[in-house]
Amino acid sequence: xxxxxxxxxxAMAEAMRQINPDVVAAYPITPATEIVQLFAxxxxxxxxxxxxxxxxxxxxxxxxxxxxxxxxxxxMTSTASQGLALMHEILYIAAGLRxxxxxxxxxxxxxxxxxxxxxxxxxxxxxxxGWIQIYAEDSQDAYDSIIQAVRVSEEAFLPCMxxxxxxxxxxCMQRIETLEDVEVQNFIGEPRSPYxxxxxxxxxxGPLDLQDYFFEHxxxxxxxxxxxxxxxxxxxxEFAKRFGRKYGFFEAxxxxxxxxxxxxxxSTCGTARVVIDNLRKNGVKVGLxxxxxxxxxxxxxxxxxxxxxxxxxxxxxxxSDTMSTMxxxxxxxxxxxxxxxxxxxxxxxxxxxxxxxxIDVEQITNVVLKGEEIKKTGKIDKPVDYIGLRE
Amino acid sequence: MPSLKxxxxxxxxxxxxxxxxxxxxxxxxxxxxxxxxxxxTVFVLPTGCxxxxxxxxxxxxxxxxxxxxxxxxxxxxxxxxxxAYKALTRKGKIKDKWNFIAIGGDGGTYDIGIxxxxxxxxxxxxxxxxxxxxxxxxxxxxxxxxxxxxxxHTTTSPAGxxxxxxxxxxxxxxxxxxxxxxxxxxxxxPSHWADFTxxxxxxxxxxxxTFINVLSPCPLGWRFPPDMTIEIARLAxxxxxxxxxxxxxxxxxxxxxxxxxxxxxxxxxxxxxxxxLFTPANQKIIDEIQAEVDKEWEKLSRFASLSQGEAD
Numbered sequence: 001x002x003x004x005x006x007x008x009x010x011a012m013a014e015a016m017r018q019i020n021p022d023v024v025a026a027y028p029i030t031p032a033t034e035i036v037q038l039f040a041x042x043x044x045x046x047x048x049x050x051x052x053x054x055x056x057x058x059x060x061x062x063x064x065x066x067x068x069x070x071x072x073x074x075x076m077t078s079t080a081s082q083g084l085a086l087m088h089e090i091l092y093i094a095a096g097l098r099x100x101x102x103x104x105x106x107x108x109x110x111x112x113x114x115x116x117x118x119x120x121x122x123x124x125x126x127x128x129x130g131w132i133q134i135y136a137e138d139s140q141d142a143y144d145s146i147i148q149a150v151r152v153s154e155e156a157f158l159p160c161m162x163x164x165x166x167x168x169x170x171x172c173m174q175r176i177e178t179l180e181d182v183e184v185q186n187f188i189g190e191p192r193s194p195y196x197x198x199x200x201x202x203x204x205x206g207p208l209d210l211q212d213y214f215f216e217h218x219x220x221x222x223x224x225x226x227x228x229x230x231x232x233x234x235x236x237x238e239f240a241k242r243f244g245r246k247y248g249f250f251e252a253x254x255x256x257x258x259x260x261x262x263x264x265x266x267s268t269c270g271t272a273r274v275v276i277d278n279l280r281k282n283g284v285k286v287g288l289x290x291x292x293x294x295x296x297x298x299x300x301x302x303x304x305x306x307x308x309x310x311x312x313x314x315x316x317x318x319x320s321d322t323m324s325t326m327x328x329x330x331x332x333x334x335x336x337x338x339x340x341x342x343x344x345x346x347x348x349x350x351x352x353x354x355x356x357x358x359i360d361v362e363q364i365t366n367v368v369l370k371g372e373e374i375k376k377t378g379k380i381d382k383p384v385d386y387i388g389l390r391e
Numbered sequence: 392m393p394s395l396k397x398x399x400x401x402x403x404x405x406x407x408x409x410x411x412x413x414x415x416x417x418x419x420x421x422x423x424x425x426x427x428x429x430x431x432t433v434f435v436l437p438t439g440c441x442x443x444x445x446x447x448x449x450x451x452x453x454x455x456x457x458x459x460x461x462x463x464x465x466x467x468x469x470x471x472x473x474x475a476y477k478a479l480t481r482k483g484k485i486k487d488k489w490n491f492i493a494i495g496g497d498g499g500t501y502d503i504g505i506x507x508x509x510x511x512x513x514x515x516x517x518x519x520x521x522x523x524x525x526x527x528x529x530x531x532x533x534x535x536x537x538x539x540x541x542x543x544h545t546t547t548s549p550a551g552x553x554x555x556x557x558x559x560x561x562x563x564x565x566x567x568x569x570x571x572x573x574x575x576x577x578x579x580x581p582s583h584w585a586d587f588t589x590x591x592x593x594x595x596x597x598x599x600x601t602f603i604n605v606l607s608p609c610p611l612g613w614r615f616p617p618d619m620t621i622e623i624a625r626l627a628x629x630x631x632x633x634x635x636x637x638x639x640x641x642x643x644x645x646x647x648x649x650x651x652x653x654x655x656x657x658x659x660x661x662x663x664x665x666x667x668l669f670t671p672a673n674q675k676i677i678d679e680i681q682a683e684v685d686k687e688w689e690k691l692s693r694f695a696s697l698s699q700g701e702a703d
Contacts, residue, residue, distance in 0.1 A: 022478040025471055051478040053470055056510030060467035063507065066460055067435065067471025073478055075471075093460050197433050197456040197472060198485055206459035207446035 001177045001243075008169035011139040011176055012078070012104040012162075013038035015146040017048055018184035021102075022073035022191065025053035025064035030116045031166040032080040032106035039078075058083035062090040062101075069099035070205050072196035074150070077101065080166060081108035081122045088126060091159075095130025096221060097206060098194055100153035103131075104146060105163035106170045107266065107319075109355045117356020118166035120266065121320040123294075124329045130221055132160035132228055133295040135265040139164070139174040141292075144245055147184055151235045154192040156228035158221075165267040165319075167356065179243060187242065225296045232293060249298035250305075251290040254280065257310055258287030260371045261345075263330060264317040265291040268352075268359055272317070275364040285310075286368050291330060299337040306338060306345065313346045313375045315367055317387075319353045327351070327384040348380055352387035363387050392589045398426040409452035410444040414617025416607035416624065417441045417523045419581045421494060424521060427591040430455055432490040433472050437465035437499035440530040441523065463503040465493040466511035466520060473516045490595050491518035496607075497538035498528045501564050512571045512600040519594040522564065523607035533612040537562040540632075541683070542676045543664045545612070550667035555676060560683055568602040569638040575601040577637035577646075582625035586635055586646050593637075606633045614663020626658040631688045642698040645691060655681050 006014060013035045016024070024043075026036045036054075043052040051073075055061040061077050069075040079087060084105060094101055109119040123133060132152060136142035145162045153160040164170050179187075195203055209217055233248065240246035251269075254276055255261060262272045269290040276286050289305070306314070318328020326332055331349035338344050350367055353359050367387060374380055405425045411418045417440055425432070433456045436442040442459045445452040460468045469491050479485045495504055500522040508520060527545045528534040535548035541560045544550040548557035569576045575597045579587040587605065594601035608623040610616065615623055627633040630653040635646040656677055659665040668676050 022482070023471060023474045025474065049478070049481060051474040051481075053474045053514065055467060055470070056506060056513070060464060060470070060507045060510055063460055063464035063467035064471030064474065067458065067468035067473075068475040068478075069471075070458055071433070071472045071475035071479070072484075073475035075475075089461060090464065097460075197458060198476070198479070198489065199456070202430075202454060202456045204446050204451035204453050204457045207448040207451060208443050209448045213448050 001179060004176050004178055005173050006139055006176045007171050007173050008139045008142050008164040009034035009106070009171065010038065011143040012146055012164070014178060015143050016076055016104065017042045018179070018181050019076070019147065019150055019188060020048045021050050021076045023051045023053065023065070023068035023075045024077060025055050025061045025068065026077045027055050027058045027061045027079070027083060029058065029080045029083040031108055031170045032078050032083070032104065034170070035078040035104050058086040059090060062087040062094065065101045066090065066094050066097060066099055069101050069193070070097065070195070070197050072191070072193040072198060074191035075101050076104065078104040080106040081110055084122045084126060085110055088129065091126055091129035091131060093206070094159045098157040098221070098224065099159060100157060100193070101159040102146065102149045102153050103159070103161040105161045106166045107163045108166040115355040116166070118168055119319045119354045119356070123161065123163050124320045127295060127329065130158065130225070131295060132156065132158055132232070132293070134160065134162045134293055135291065136162060136164045136169065137267060137269045137290060138169055140176050140245070141247070142169065143176055143178065144239065144247060147179070147187060148235050148239050148247065150188045152228065152232050155235070156224060156231045157194045158224050158228055168267045183243070187239070229296055229298070247292060249293045249301050251292060252305065253288035253290065255287040255289065255309055257285055259285040259310055259312045259375060260368055261287050261289050261309070261311045261314050262317060262364070262368065263289045263291065263314055263334060265294065265330065266319060268317055268319065271359060271361060272364055274361050275368060278361070279365065279368055284368065284372065297333055297337065302334065303337050303341045307341050307343045311345045313348070313371050315371050316347065316349045318349060318351050321351055331384070346374060346378065346380060347383070348374065349384045350387045351384065357388050359388060392585070393427055393592060398588060401426045401429050404430060404455045406452045406454055408450070410447060411440070412611055412617065414610040414620040416525060416581055416609060416620050417496070419620070420521070420523045420605050420607055423581060423584055423588055424492065424494065424591050425455065427588045428490050428492060428595060431487055432456070432492055433458065433469070435459070435465045435469040435472065435493045437495040437504055438462035438530070439496040439499050441494060441496065443530055462499055464507050465495050465499060465504060466508040469493045469518045470511045470514065470516045473518055491516070492521060493518060494521045494523060496529070497522060497524045497526060497536045501538045501562050502536055509571065512568065512573050512602070515599050517598055517600070519591070519601045519603065522604045524604055525607040525609040525612060526561070527612050529609050529612045538564065541680055542668050544667060545664070555667055555673050565604045572641070573602055574599045574640055575637070577603045578633065578635055579603055579605045580624045580628050580633060580635060581605065581607070582621045582628060583635055583647060590637060612664065615661055619661065623658070623661060626653065626661070629653040630655045630658040630684070632658055632684050634688060634691055636691060636695070643691065643694040644698065645695045655684050
């Protein structure tokens with residue numbers, strides 16, 4: 001396994017080079033631009049035999065991806081923030097037409113005010129579009145997840161996005177264990193397409209679906225989401241068996257005896273691990289639950305895990321808000337997932353890091369220490385609060 | 392040029408039983424197109440009348456590969472299909488030659504879809520874009536588009552007591568596409584089917600992006616009896632409101648020069664959407680429309696004779 005120093009963007013681009021998709025249609029946007037740039041140079045240098053379509057917008061990029069995927073081509077793109085928002089209308093159509101597409105997404109806040117740095121408002125805003133969503137913790141995770149996403153997307157007949165935290169992961173260099181090109185190719189195999197426009201028996205894709213059938217077709221799409229869970233699990237297990245790195249719906253870190261559990265996704269999980277290691281030395285029983293797959297939301301698996309654990313308090317860290325006045329998306333969904341659980345722990349939510357605001361070890365430590373109080377008294381003054389905010 | 396007998400061999404690829412209104416220009420245009428294109432063709436349609444009436448699930452009028460994604464992106468979708476074709480051909484997975492045709496109404500082409508169309512032409516995909524121009528958003532109930540002629544009554548440019556129909560002249564999309572430098576750009580009418588089918592054939596044999604703007608009379612939106620569609624289309628050409636011409640590698644050619652003098656008024660008076668203009672107070676609007684048509688014809692003639700000069 002070649003060991004290299006790569007940024008998140010370079011890691012995603014490298015995965016794309018090794019995947020060698022049939023079609024890539026993309027438009028540049030900060031902080032994902034590099035992925036497209038690097039890929040364009042792979043095309044220019046003949047390192048891939050991909051048909052690269054440099055579209056005039058993200059809306060057209062994802063539209064071209066749908067056309068290509070429906071024609072039977074293995075298809076990928078990359079975007080961030082406003083770009084994903086501009087794709088929003090078409091994201092639903094990709095999922096509804098059940099075409100496999102993989103997006104290399106780089107998380108960035110949504111306007112306004114305009115900001116180029118990281119939070120999760122872009123991908124969290126696309127939660128209901130019918131895409132499988134994977135949040136990478138670092139460049140290694142991004143690289144490995146993109147390769148798995150190709151399989152997951154094609155076997156589940158659903159599009160899939162893998163995201164990294166803008167600048168924090170996308171532009172920071174990290175030691176990465178890459179795979180050999182042939183290993184990647186063997187793992188992903190030949191493209192599996194649900195259908196092709198180029199067939200002897202012509203098909204009509206995207207017909208008008210009125211009251212008499214639409215509901216049934218949507219139900220099938222929902223079923224595809226359910227069925228994607230065993231696919232994600234199987235692909236992750238196969239990846240772990242072949243390459244030794246295990247991913248799944250979530251990762252539990254020092255959860256076995258934890259009374260306080262930090263819940264987070266993305267790069268903050270790395271910081272949380274340091275906090276946990278430090279506090280554990282002082283006897284604080286704290287652990288981490290890293291959400292890796294946000295869609296489909298692993299409700300049963302999570303509630304089972306939390307139910308079996310010793311957790312008394314879950315501290316959910318959200319890097320975006322739902323604007324519902326009920327807290328961030330992970331908090332809202334986790335609370336919903338645990339409602340029927342008999343051993344419901346207490347839950348608090350902290351929104352942090354909007355627009356790239358840094359989050360550090362001290363801040364997370366303070367939150368856990370505050371959690372110790374809540375755990376003792378059982379009293380929650382503020383179910384939703386903020387970290388690192390001037391107010 | 393394909394003979395009528397040859398064209399008739401592909402007649403079943405677009406089947407009857409669709410839900411288009413009687414006398415719909417759009418379906419005639421699709422039928423004429425499909426007869427030239429033949430079965431190895433992928434059609435992409437944006438949202439619009441033709442999409443809605445031909446594919447009500449579980450039925451389809453398309454006995455040929457068809458795809459619809461959204462309203463503003465037909466040109467982008469066909470870019471992707473054509474890119475996939477190139478990639479899969481290179482990898483030996485597709486062996487036959489295929490045609491790529493997008494057919495959109497004026498709403499999905501002149502307005503919301505123009506960005507995707509412009510981008511696809513600039514990227515030089517091999518595809519034919521046909522606009523069936525019925526001069527308004529007919530699918531949503533006759534709202535004005537940038538292709539709606541000056542003075543026409545639509546539900547969002549209604550003929551009221553103060554404003555008599557659409558105040559602005561229409562956008563000249565054919566010229567906008569010609570300005571992109573596309574190797575083949577043309578205007579056609581279903582009334583002159585031989586001219587139109589010849590243009591489709593020419594476009595499909597061109598290695599690059601091509602565009603044909605086809606006038607598509609709409610009995611419902613234009614307010615005329617359904618058996619008058621072809622006659623109305625013919626008068627649009629004869630009155631020079633809708634000149635038949637082509638721009639091939641930048642060279643203009645007028646394909647039909649009307650022999651008899653027909654005023655635009657004669658074309659307009661057959662349509663209910665212009666009815667309110669036929670009062671003494673609104674006479675000046677008709678005069679303005681005639682002046683605009685004359686000016687455009689004069690410009691086109693100049694372009695054509697300049698191109699002729701270049702050819703010599």
